[in-house]
Amino acid sequence: MMKGKLITFEGIDGSGKTTIAKILHSKIEKSIFTTEPTDSWLGKSVKKALEEKRDAITIAFLFLADRNEHIKEIKKWLNEGKIVICDRFIDSTFAYQKEHIKMDGVEEWLDWLHKPFFIKPDITFLLVIEPRKAIERIKDRKLIVYEDEKFLEKVQENYLEIAKKEKDRIVIIDAEKSKEEVVEECYKILRARNII
Numbered sequence: 001m002m003k004g005k006l007i008t009f010e011g012i013d014g015s016g017k018t019t020i021a022k023i024l025h026s027k028i029e030k031s032i033f034t035t036e037p038t039d040s041w042l043g044k045s046v047k048k049a050l051e052e053k054r055d056a057i058t059i060a061f062l063f064l065a066d067r068n069e070h071i072k073e074i075k076k077w078l079n080e081g082k083i084v085i086c087d088r089f090i091d092s093t094f095a096y097q098k099e100h101i102k103m104d105g106v107e108e109w110l111d112w113l114h115k116p117f118f119i120k121p122d123i124t125f126l127l128v129i130e131p132r133k134a135i136e137r138i139k140d141r142k143l144i145v146y147e148d149e150k151f152l153e154k155v156q157e158n159y160l161e162i163a164k165k166e167k168d169r170i171v172i173i174d175a176e177k178s179k180e181e182v183v184e185e186c187y188k189i190l191r192a193r194n195i196i
């Protein structure tokens with residue numbers, strides 16, 4: 001049993017999860033903020049593969065390699081009793097790569113690949129927003145392969161499907177509310193569940 005807690009944030013590009021996760025990190029003592037893709041060379045290689053529009057399988061392997069190393073670090077923090085706040089984690093792979101890879105049985109394949117190193121978050125906040133509004137929020141960013149409205153619609157559907165199957169872990173949050181309201185809502189839920 002690990003002493004710390006793992007909180008993850010999920011949602012489509014432009015859902016505002018990074019902003020919310022960072023604000024919560026500043027409000028929660030003993031918390032660590034971390035992201036996937038990570039900022040290690042492995043994470044940078046994922047971003048490079050996305051920019052170069054490498055094929056979907058290559059990209060999936062890179063995300064998993066980055067995650068395997070990241071989880072080692074996360075476990076260390078959890079053993080030290082830290083509250084780890086992670087901007088994207090395993091659900092991102094199931095939501096995005098499922099859409100990108102387009103192969104029968106892709107979920108089983110991803111499950112199997114994660115088996116040797118998987119850890120389950122204590123709670124996951126899924127920030128839901130209309131894809132059109134999300135795209136509007138990020139229109140000034142450098143676009144990568146996944147920032148297309150139709151694609152993000154599918155990704156969000158995938159996320160909602162996962163949330164239906166894992167009701168205890170995944171909490172759906174209306175990301176169209178103000179930043180302050182979203183932070184407040186997440187904070188209250190964390191308190192109510194004794195995570196912080």
Ligand code: TMP
Pocket residue numbers: 013036037063088089090092093094096097144146147
């Ligand atoms: P970011 O914008 O949150 O840094 O994430 C970069 C992109 O990578 C974003 O479009 C979501 C995507 N992604 C996946 O497709 N699979 C994954 O497992 C992760 C962590 C991110």
